[in-house]
Amino acid sequence: METKPYKGSTLLLEIIGVLLALLFLVPFYFLVSNSFKKYGDILLDSAALPNPWTVANFTRAWDIMNFPASFMNSLVITVSTIVGLAIICSMGAYRMVRHSSKYNNILFMLFVMAMVIPFQSIMIPLIKVASWLNLTGSIPGLWFAYLGFGSSMTIFLYHGFVKSIPLEIEEAATVDGCSPYGVFWRIVFPLLKPMTVTIIILNSLWVWNDFLLPNMMLGEAQRTIPMSTYAFFGQYTKQWDLALAGLVMGVLPILAFFLTLQRHIIEGITAGSVKG
Template identity: 75%
Template sequence: MKSRTYNGKTFTMEIGAILLALLFLVPFYFLIANSFKSFADILLDSAALPKSLQWANYEKAFDIMNFKKAFSNSFIITVTSVAGLAVFGSMAAYRMVRKPNWYNNLLFTMFVAAMVIPFQSIMIPLMKVGNWFHLINSIPGIWLCYLGFGSSLTIFLYHGFVKSIPVEVEEAAVVDGCSPYGVFWRIVFPLLKPMTVTIIILNSLWIWNDFLLPQLMLGPELRTIPLSTYSFFGQYTKQWDLALAALVMGVLPIVIFFLFLQKHIIEGITAGSVKG
């Protein structure tokens, strides 16, 4: 077995990777550093380190934006929407792959085509339908919206992954007396874990940080973290010191969530490469 040699090319690639990483970390530096500054210091020099840590920014932002309530709303909406997408998306994709016929193929084509439709083009019809069915200013209403808008990408990703699962595994389970639902939940769905983790991360990042749809659908009592953060930006003034502190508090949970699932992401990439 040949040992890997450390040469100039490897050194250059490492330096390039470090510089690229630093480039991506620059926005986080500005966000965190300025969240500890006073409003005057931010305007004076936003690139400098804070002269003293203004912890009061976080205390004021926490109270003004009612962070506990906003976090609770974001958490409930994100968890329920992502869970619904994972369950219904995986079941729909499995059905389309294992039962190929003209209407399943047409339905899959329509889901794929729906991914190119911009949300802004259907905002007005969405609000009209929401008013008709009393879905405005309710968590079930926005949950249904996320389930509809996220199904296209979710089904598309699951559809490709289900094809890599051997049919023989399911046939063996049927021979052992497993029901159709048992085949899916006991055999197929556990094998979809790498793609499920990917779908959970993608949809969680989207739903947690989404602003436009909650702005249209939710009232003041159901404001999510992005909507609460927007309260620091008025028509004539912008409270950058409090807004940046609020942004840090809003970003931190999803960053922790991503780091927690990082191991599963690597496992999913490895599993996909082995299958390929």
């Protein structure tokens, strides 16, 4: 196999890539390093390494945030949302693609248009409707809101991916006696794995880190990790040492989850889930 010569332009691109990577990693350096400092050391020199290193911030933040309860609330909300979006939106997108009609096309365009509506413009009507339906102050109410806000982008992504699946595969399964639901769950949905993993990652990052919607709809007993971290920022004081430690504890689970699923994305792409 002939290898291409190493050019100066390649070296320049690699240097630019390294510099961009360092630029994006700088905030993580400040987050992690300052989480191990005392409050006075953060104010004195936030860019220096901790001296001495202390884990007292993490133990105090763990207790103040009631981290196990906040973690479970965030986990339940995130998992239930991404499962609901993956199931409902994949079926909806499949129906719109395989049973194309004027009404399905109009419905799909409505979902696409809904993607550009900013949340801030509808949050007050949303809270009024949720209060009227007794959905505020509960995790199920927040789950329904997330399904509504996340369905537009999820259906849009699934819609484009379903088009790439050859119709002959489904016709062959139907001839073999597979029911319509069997065709979708046994044939189509496994072929959607690369897009499903991508959707899981995008929606997990969004739901796990979201603060505004849970803060508007949940009560004190259902606090998520972002809501618990916000408790360190008062009107007159900001406990940066505890807040940064809480942010590190909140970032680690979703970071590990992202790195784990990243491998599956690469596997799905290289395998070429659909072969025409």
